[in-house]
Amino acid sequence: MxxxxxxxxxxxxxxxxxxxxxxxxxxxxxxxxxxxxxxxxxxxxxxxxxxxxxxxxxxxxxxxxxxxxxxxxxxxxxxxxxxxxxxxxxxxxxxxEKQLSDPIEVQWSEEAYEAVTPRITNRIPWSDYVRTAENDRLFMMFLSDATFQLLPKRVLSEAQIADIRTILRRSA
Structure with missing residues (x-):
């Protein structure tokens, strides 16, 4: 996968x-x-x-x-x-904020989540997220109470959704 x-x-x-x-x-x-x-x-x-x-x-x-x-x-x-x-x-x-509509390339591993845009690149270990949330539309990974990264489920396969869900549970 x-x-x-x-x-x-x-x-x-x-x-x-x-x-x-x-x-x-x-x-x-x-x-x-x-x-x-x-x-x-x-x-x-x-x-x-x-x-x-x-x-x-x-x-x-x-x-x-x-x-x-x-x-x-x-x-x-x-x-x-x-x-x-x-x-x-x-x-x-x-x-x-024009950067909010920049395309984002994401990849993830057991260790970290990486997001690359034309303006910003970051690689954040799963352990740095203070909490996560999920609904039927997206995943949210919080770096603080107010700062988060989102990943819409509309761009993921069912296998990828299950994979991220498993990683988030392990890192919680």
């Missing part, structure tokens, strides 16, 4: 990557803890403002209602922003 592929990134690849990035981030305990702390802080501030000026029964009801709305806001707003504004931001970035 050949461990190479060539592709030209498309806007749709980056939109899918943006959504996968959000979805995979929501599975990390660290982000969930941060959102929970933000929610708790919002509720505490609201309670501190409402409680001194409202009878206790009414304050409890107001805090309970606010807690529900704050939970929806804290957890749903990132999804809404990503799904509604994400495609616009991706299109804008795609227009501005």
């Amino acid at each position: 050949q461990r190479t592929a060539t592709f030209t990134p498309q806007e749709a690849d980056f939109v899918a990557a943006n959504r996968l990035h959000l979805a995979s981030s929501f599975r990390t305990p660290r982000l969930l803890v941060r959102f929970a702390l933000l929610w708790l802080f919002c509720v505490a501030v609201f309670a501190a403002i409402v409680a001194p000026f409202t009878p206790w029964r009414e304050a409890q009801a107001a805090i309970l209602v606010f807690s529900a709305f704050a939970a929806v806001g804290v957890f749903a707003v990132p999804f809404a922003i990503t799904f509604c504004l994400g495609p616009y931001a991706v299109r804008r970035r795609f227009r501005q």
Whole structure:
């Protein structure tokens, strides 16, 4: 089996990557803890403002209602922003950063993933990726929480997809 592929990134690849990035981030305990702390802080501030000026029964009801709305806001707003504004931001970035639409030649081995474009060449050992994510459209390999490389499945055979999946599991 050949461990190479060539592709030209498309806007749709980056939109899918943006959504996968959000979805995979929501599975990390660290982000969930941060959102929970933000929610708790919002509720505490609201309670501190409402409680001194409202009878206790009414304050409890107001805090309970606010807690529900704050939970929806804290957890749903990132999804809404990503799904509604994400495609616009991706299109804008795609227009501005010309290197994003450069053709990419990739190859991989048991040790590393290599990507070559007309402007950039890199060879990154699998162990340097802090995490990976996958959906039905692409693989994402993260160098940090925000920096990633993507590999669309549309350019891979089923055997290559299975090979990369196996390598990513081993290196995790």
